[in-house]
Amino acid sequence: MYPDFLSDRAGSAFSWESSKFTLENGLGHSDSVYVDEKLVLSKVFANSMRPSNIRPYFYRAKGSFEKDDITITTLITSNRFKVFARLVEKYRGPISVTVHVKDVAEHVEAVLESLRDMYISSQTMMTFVDVHLVVDAFDRQFNTWRNIARLFARTDFVMMLDIDFYPCTDFRSVIRRSSTISDKLYAGRAALVVPAFEYVDFHEGTNYAAFPTKKMDLLHLVNNHRIDMFHASWAPGHNSTDYNHFYSAPSGEVYKVTRYQSAYEPYVIFKKDGPPWCDERFVGYGGNKAACLFEMYLAGVSFYVLADHFIVHQNHLYEENARKNERRRNRKLYADFKEESCLRYLKSYHDLNMLRSDLAENALAECRKLKSVVRAVPKPINYITFVYTPLLLTSQSMAPRVLICSTIVWAHEDVERLLGDIAEVVYVDSPDRKSFLAEFGPGGKYHNTVGIYRENESSKKLGVFDKELIDGLPSSVRWIAHNGAGYDPVDVHACKARGIYLSNTPGAVDDATATTALYLLISTLRQYSVAERSLRELKWKPQGLNKRTHDVTGKTLGILGLGGIGTRLAVLAHAFPMRVIYHSRHKSPNAPEFCEYFENVEEMLAQTDVLSVHVPLRQETIGLVGEKWIRALKPGAIIINTARGKVIDEEAMIRALEDGHLAAAGLDVFPNEPEVNPRLLEFPQVTLLPHMGTENQDTQRQMEVRALTNLRDFLNTGMGKDLVIEFKAPQGETKVKQKL
Structure with missing residues (x-):
């Protein structure tokens, strides 16, 4: 049950009056018709989970806002008050926030007390923040909460933002000063994207006071791989922003997003009245904000990136179990939603005779990607929609x-x-x-x-x-x-x-290439290939072979490049156990805890018994393992190469084999495949394979x-x-x- 003051809705009603025209013609009625506010709100949010107690303007800001200002619309739960207060102090402009409180009596009262303490503790909060309260039993109705915050915003423009983002630049003033940008927003066909970033190191991303405030400083962090695109592991979420364009864009540029796709979910500024509202059927993580922006895009709104501005995520832990389960459910809902939305908008544009207008271009481009939509559209409409105005499709083909x-x-x-x-x-x-x-x-x-x-x-x-x-x-x-x-x-x-x-297939090759490297490692340490050749010649073990061989256990494996293959080899070698050390351009956050990182490659080489090379072939890696690095290895070391032949200076390696600095080598790759340097064939201690790393049907599939x-x-x-x-x-x- 709600506390008494939340249940009291006396006098809360909307009124409707008969029109002047109706009254002048002796119809209608002079008295107003009143409809209970609670009933109206239940209809406004009819697709949300019910019952729910919605209290707009539970706290109303004392400040008055100009219509052309930008209201941040956001949502918070009771455990995020501190980070919200930080956003308020930084933005110092209008904010409309939905606060969700779980409907448990003791919890409600405790949260409301904390909310009151937070609100009255800051003059900035009381000046700029409108708080709208939602009390119910349902967690993570994100789109409902977004719609509430937007509905009760008091300016013409809103920014859909999550509270964990720190606004590092003053985009608000720039937009308000620019008549060109403001005019685009007022036209209702543009949404402005503020690119989102996050720190690669989790702990560094919690220190908001050290976040960059100028693009120059941001680019320095990007180039040093300390900051990256927000959620870079899920590129579709933000890749359409075209971060490469952002990095090199001149000051003041506002560029259009030309590669929109349906997973795109940037943080945007747009006109409050006009664009579609967020679909409230999405509950929980996954697809909710993307659905908001997808329908906005179908409605003719295009996205434009502010090239001088950015926001940075304040790192925090996520509810991973909830995220995983809810994303799975919402993935199916989003697929159905896209199909339904496409059919609805295409029919609307057709009925309004607007299929050939620029307003329909976004819908045409997106909806033709859905084969189910192409099949469902009646043939006459289908021809106009997907043939008359082709983008990726031809008149003979209905699919890319x-x-x-x-x-x-x-x-x-x-x-x-x-x-x-x-x-x-x-x-x-x-x-x-x-x-x-x-x-x-x-x-x-x-x-x-x-x-x-x-x-x-x-x-x-x-x-x-x-x-x-x-x-x-x-x-x-x-x-x-x-x-x-x-x-x-x-x-x-x-x-x-x-x-x-350009894409490649890194993960698919990891196991097979790592086991190939492991075979070469064991074969060279134990000289099994020498013993096998002796046996095939009907001889027994070569005399004195044990003086040139070593056991695997206890040896030190140095890995050059701890990517997927290198990491897999590290795990396999650790089982013997071997000591595993590595050098990469940067310390890997995914490295197993038993791997020791060496920032200085020559210090690593000096401790290495077996060096396994796992770096890609690029212009800067040709001959990477050259004379200097080979001689930095401890005498009697072994080199394994399953990467690319040209990564190693072959002549320098042969010289080291000739003078005994290298005890052996295991090679699966060569500089000029399928040709093999005949000098390598002269070394019995060298194990050679004809690029067998992925040569099996399981890996190739x-x-x-x-x-x-x-x-x-x-x-x-x-x-x-x-x-x-x-x-x-x-x-x-x-x-x-x-x-x-």
């Missing part, structure tokens, strides 16, 4: 086109499962590069292709995906899904210059599926899970450093 550039060996059924409902799949049959590129022209088999699947076998006909090939692709191509962890056969810089995303999944995710959300690191780092990093 993707190319399979090589033979799918193990995942035939997965192609249909992953892509069949959302794309037209075309298998490349071009005999050479020239004819391949020619088919992208108008009327060609590959015209209007959006995504490409490729793996190394395709090089036999098409060659590697170098700058020439990339530059020959049409502008419709937006994603290349490479099947393989190493992606050096694709010119990533040419891809970036053309705006084509996983790799095929992972590459196809990246294509599917791109088509569905605009982003794949395995975007290569060059796209995750600031695109304008060099320019940024020069500016600094």
